[in-house]
Structure formats: C-alpha cells, structure tokens
Amino acid sequence: MDMIPVLRPKLAGYDKIKPYLERMDESRWYANFGPLLNEFEARVASCLHVTPDMLTTAGNGTLMLTTILNALEIPKGSYCIMPSWTFIATAAATVSAGLTPLFADVDLRSQALDPIYLLEIINKIPKPIGAIIAVAPFGAPIDIDKWDNFTDRTGIPVVIDAAAGFDTMSQANLMSAGRSPCMLSLHATKVFGIGEGGIAISTNTSLIRLIKTLTGYGFNQDREAVKPGINAKLSEYSAAVGLAGMDMLEDTMAAWKATINHYITLLNHYKIEHLLSREFATSTCNVILPNMNDVIADKLKAQNIDTRKWWLMGCHQHLAYRHFPKLSSLPSTEWLGKSVLGLPLSTDLSQNQIERIVTQLHQNMLACSESVSNVA
Structure with a gap:
C-alpha cells in the first residue's frame, strides 16, 4: 500500500499562469513593483477586506516578518517576546532583525500568547522589551484588537505572525486587520500559495509604505536610499502565479x-x-x-x-x-x-x-x- 504523504501542495498549472506570463513578456517588466504585482496586491487586498495601501508583499514570509520588525525601528538587542510554540521562522526573523528572542509559554487551550496575562506581568519582565510577536497557531484566529489595545497601554509594538491565516483573514468576522502589522505566508504549503511569498497587512498605511520601501533597498521615488533596506521584492513571475491562483x-x-x-x-x-x-x-x-x-x-x-x-x-x-x-x-x-x-x-x-x-x-x-x- 502506497505511503500517504503528509502534504501535497498544488499550485496553479501552466495553462492558468500562461496568460499572465504573456502579459509580462509583452511589457518586458519582470521585477521591481511591476504591473502584475500591483494587480495581484490589489486583488489580495480586496479578498482580505483592506484597501491596497494597507497591504504590501515580499519574497517570502520570513523576509516579510524581518522587514516588519526592521520598519518598527526597535533598538537592536532589545527583547522580542514570542512564543516558543511556533515554527522556527518566527525566531529566525527575530534574530535577523537584530533582536533577542525571549521565549514565552502559550495558553494551553488556544496555543497562543495571552495578552491579558502579559499585561498583568509586564512590569516583571526583563527590559528592554522591543516588541512582541503574537502567533496565530496553524491559522487559527486571534484577536488583533486586543493586541492593539496592549500596544496602546504599554507602548510596546506587536507583530502578528499569521503565516497560515490567509483564509482566516479573508473572513472579517474571524480576524480582521488592525494597526498591529500582520504577516501572512504565501508558501506553497499554505492554502493559498504561490511558491514563496509574504504579505504585510496593517491599517497603519504609513507603516505599510515604509515596509514597502525597505523591501526595495530603502529607495524613495528618486532612487535615493533613505532607509537601510534590502532586496525583498516579489517578482512578476511570482505575481503571475499569484494572479492565476486568485482566479481559481x-x-x-x-x-x-x-x-x-x-x-x-x-x-x-x-x-x-x-x-x-x-x-x-x-x-x-x-x-x-x-x-x-x-x-x-x-x-x-x-x-x-x-x-x-x-x-x-x-x-x-x-x-x-x-x-x-x-x-x-x-x-x-x-x-x-x-x-x-x-x-x-x-x-x-x-x-x-x-x-x-x-x-x-x-x-x-x-x-x-x-x-x-x-x-x-
């Protein structure tokens, strides 16, 4: 009897992607925030109940999580409270952003950090606390409003790692965008994947603009690096796969x-x-x-x-x-x-x-x- 594999990703096939590849070849625009990417981001934004200026993309989810942390301009070496109960990419992004993971336990029932509990003990936690990463475990919804309130009360920025939460966030009654930036993964193993990719969502449009700037070397409109960024842009090839995926x-x-x-x-x-x-x-x-x-x-x-x-x-x-x-x-x-x-x-x-x-x-x-x- 054949082995049943734990996961068999299936993305849009060539026949679905081909029209977008032809458009890309016609425009001869293959990267650098091209027309296919703009269209893809607009369609995803609509699906996730936000306006296009509340969303941007990157080459993968870990890069996006790192870029979000960098955009928050947290002092290097600060503690980033995060659950140990998460995929290793959460910790990898934290270290890549120059922060020190401070591993916390999760609520056994929700398998997520509890903002109420953290508020109760915040004065006992070692300083400096630069940020908190709250993980939506395996795509389950968490209350972003509570984390926005946490930031209002403590001044500590919160980032939501909802790597597996694309369908969850497509249903506004389950989990909707807030000020705290949220990362979604577009990895092939997710319910909506394009191979590799990451999304940042926030109602803080200024933050989203900065994140987008940082994914493109920190360039402004005049190609002057106004912030120390990296190259984390999503290509037109990936956007073509994404648009075909949106069609189906x-x-x-x-x-x-x-x-x-x-x-x-x-x-x-x-x-x-x-x-x-x-x-x-x-x-x-x-x-x-x-x-x-x-x-x-x-x-x-x-x-x-x-x-x-x-x-x-x-x-x-x-x-x-x-x-x-x-x-x-x-x-x-x-x-x-x-x-x-x-x-x-x-x-x-x-x-x-x-x-x-x-x-x-x-x-x-x-x-x-x-x-x-x-x-x-």
Missing part, C-alpha cells in the same frame, strides 16, 4: 474545506481532539494525542501514513536557539510538543484515504491506552 481561489478553498469537513466528521465520531474548524481552511491537520505523538507517529509510519510534528518541541529546543532566554518555564509548550501531531492533508486526499488515516489513528490510540493500562 474559490474552487481551491472549496476543495480544502471539503477535505477538512470530512476529517472533522470522522475525528469527532471517534472523539479525537483536533485543531480543525469548519469556519476556516488550513493546510495542516493537527490532532492532540496526550504525551504520545512520537509513538503514534511511528505506528502510522509502519502503516504507510506519513505524519509531521510541525513545530517539534518548540523553538527553544532547537540547537541554534537554546541559549536564548525564557520568560518562565514552558510547561504548555513542552506538553504540546509531545502531544500535537500533523496528519496528511491536501486538496486531493480522497475520502477513503481520510477514513483509512482516522481509523488507523483510532486503533493505534486504543492500543497505546491498553498498553498503558496493562503496565499500570
């Missing part, structure tokens, strides 16, 4: 949600805790297997079902980041690292494959529970 976005999201809904029905039937929602699409199917994700992953692999611990044991456990400070002990992060497991998820996963995955998972969980009971 409705069908793409319908396919994601059909797969997710079938998963939810089966997981709920077997009373398996999971992070999926019928309200928004995400490209990862994470289940909660208390303190036994490694054991279950090994069993599923032997049954030709691939899995992934997407965030492993948290950023603070990676060799490159172990020396950075922690705000406190991280019991929730450590428990999640032993308990969260990603199952296969893709738009063309068949109902039979999903049934096979969930049935095997349930049987393996029962076997593990019986083994523990026998030992006890």
